Amino acid sequence: MKKGEWLDWVELNRMAQNESSLSGVLTQDRLTRIAERSVSVPAEEAGDWQLSYEIRFRRDENRIVLGEAQVNCEPVLRCQRCLEPVACAVESQVTLAFVSDDKAAEQVPRGYEPVVGSEQGVDLLAALEDEVLLALPMFPAHEPGSCEPPEFDQPAVKPETDKKSPFADLAKLIKNKDH
Numbered sequence: 026m027k028k029g030e031w032l033d034w035v036e037l038n039r040m041a042q043n044e045s046s047l048s049g050v051l052t053q054d055r056l057t058r059i060a061e062r063s064v065s066v067p068a069e070e071a072g073d074w075q076l077s078y079e080i081r082f083r084r085d086e087n088r089i090v091l092g093e094a095q096v097n098c099e100p101v102l103r104c105q106r107c108l109e110p111v112a113c114a115v116e117s118q119v120t121l122a123f124v125s126d127d128k129a130a131e132q133v134p135r136g137y138e139p140v141v142g143s144e145q146g147v148d149l150l151a152a153l154e155d156e157v158l159l160a161l162p163m164f165p166a167h168e169p170g171s172c173e174p175p176e177f178d179q180p181a182v183k184p185e186t187d188k189k190s191p192f193a194d195l196a197k198l199i200k201n202k203d204h
């Protein structure tokens with residue numbers, strides 16, 4: 026796996042020790058779970074959205090390895106009102122807590138987002154993708170009032186032009202009354 030999205034524990038601990046930062050851009054072809062949310066948007070309409078991130082590593086007072094992450098992503102999804110594509114901007118700030126198992130995850134202090142790694146290390150791409158998926162709206166849509174539900178191609182009701190207006194006789198009556 027490409028360096029920068031997968032960190033082994035040695036590297037992760039070293040980065041926390043040195044309080045290093047890591048930043049990068051992930052293209053949509055690698056963000057398969059986010060892309061699944063916009064599966065109905067044709068590629069030419071979805072454009073080239075991507076995810077950019079910056080993570081600052083450190084340790085907290087309990088020696089937990091933390092990653093203070095800033096995640097920006099603007100996937101193009103299907104508007105649930107007008108059914109046209111809509112770019113859903115996600116800006117997420119989260120403190121990731123890297124732990125080795127579920128038991129350790131349960132002990133992570135409130136306010137941190139536990140990321141459970143494996144023996145090999147932690148999958149940063151998956152963790153960042155999770156953040157975006159959590160922040161995306163359940164029902165993506167344009168700003169309220171800026172779009173309308175589509176008009177369906179139903180057979181239009183024929184305007185009754187050839188039918189006599191119900192008020193025609195009334196108009197005649199009134200006219201006759203005047204004279």
Ligand SMILES: [Zn+2]
Pocket residue numbers: 104105106107108109111166167171172173
């Ligand atoms: Zn819309």
